[in-house]
Amino acid sequence: MRRQTTTSGVNPAGSSRDLRLDPLSLPVSFAARDSRADGGVRQIELHRERVILRRAVHGMRMAINVRVSEFIGVAVRDTAEGRALVLLHRDPSLAIPLLVTEDAGERAAARQIWSEILALPQLADDKRDPAPRRRRSNAIRERRPSFLVRRRSGDLLNPAAIYRGEHEIIARN
Template sequence: MRRQTATSGINPAGSSRALRLDPFSLPISFHAHDARADGFVRQVELDRERVVLRRAVRGMNMALRLRVSDFLGVALRSVKDGRMLMLAHRDPSLNIPLCVTADDDEIAVAWQVWSDIFALPMLQDAAREPAPRRRRRNAIRARRPKFLVRRRAGDLRSPAMIYRDEREIIARN
């Protein structure tokens, strides 16, 4: 297996030329545009099972390791240069460009191939708002102590039992 890099004939994402990554030569390593990163560039390592995004933000280097199954699918999106094929994530800042071209036949074939390789669905448009944040699983723990969560709450609707006119056993000293 050989590795593709930005200097091996593959145009980096965000360049003025069309981007075409070869899906049959995975793993691929290339540079993509990132609006939040220093220098507006991030390094992407793409494999069949995982994606590694490396970038520096305010001088702090970071690497995000994501499974391919964490992505929503392979999405087709219209851009000013033509059409863009991307690996769509729930967080739009983690989308990964795969192919940018104006040729409809080429983009249709690439869309099917990338979808088959990653075993992800083909999505029509990835230009949408991020999904709302999921509810935390332990939200109740912040409200009640653990032993109170285990205890069964009393029933306030029924009155407490009161015993009158009966002999009681009282322990006296």
Template structure:
């Protein structure tokens, strides 16, 4: 198997204007931009089943191993440099750039190829993505009894001692 390595020079692959990774030559290893990492670069290894992100933050090296099935899908996004193809994750810091270019048809063809290889859906372009509204919390357990009291029968406070006031009691004497 061939291995595609990072491009030579000072600019990492994720920051160049013409990033094109070949999905047919997996596994791939390349550098991409990461504003939180020391040096602003993270190393990405793409395999068919997993993605490994390596970066150094605050002098501490870390490697994050993410399964491909944990990604949401392959999405084409519009950027300042043209269009970008991204392997989209729920956590934006784990999203991975796959291709950057100006040709929309080429990006769409690459998107279908990447989604077929990873068995992930192609996501529509969503420029106006807002965070989801907070769900209303209906606390269903607030009226329940504590766990250790569930086995006990709840008492009746109205007639706790069995005293009947205002009535005449009939007592049978033997």
């Protein structure tokens, strides 16, 4: 039997308790915020080998079963609740919060434990500035358009370029 909250949120109204999962007591089942799901909540079951996400979208209930090995790693991210330790997936909608706290020491210790238990790497913090965008080289940018390829480029400042051999080029209107 799952525990249900009185409101549609993760914690009851007025609760100041942050999300803290114990990595040593797996499997664990909990509710997390999901902006796309009906009611804004999804149910998550976290095991050592797999994760099951249950949610309803537009009245359609679904259960998504994902292997833990398919996750990228454990990272610290900014969320609506604050700084959170997250089990990160390539699909951002499958990311799972593990711990929400402002205490950096607690996050670092939990990050180490979660990384060891799930056998996933610890990813870099996203608080750093992103790298500048790389300018892409475009081979076509420096080409002449196809209709100009057939024409020879001329030099208007050099009158000798007008004459070709002994014949003068005459343009008629």
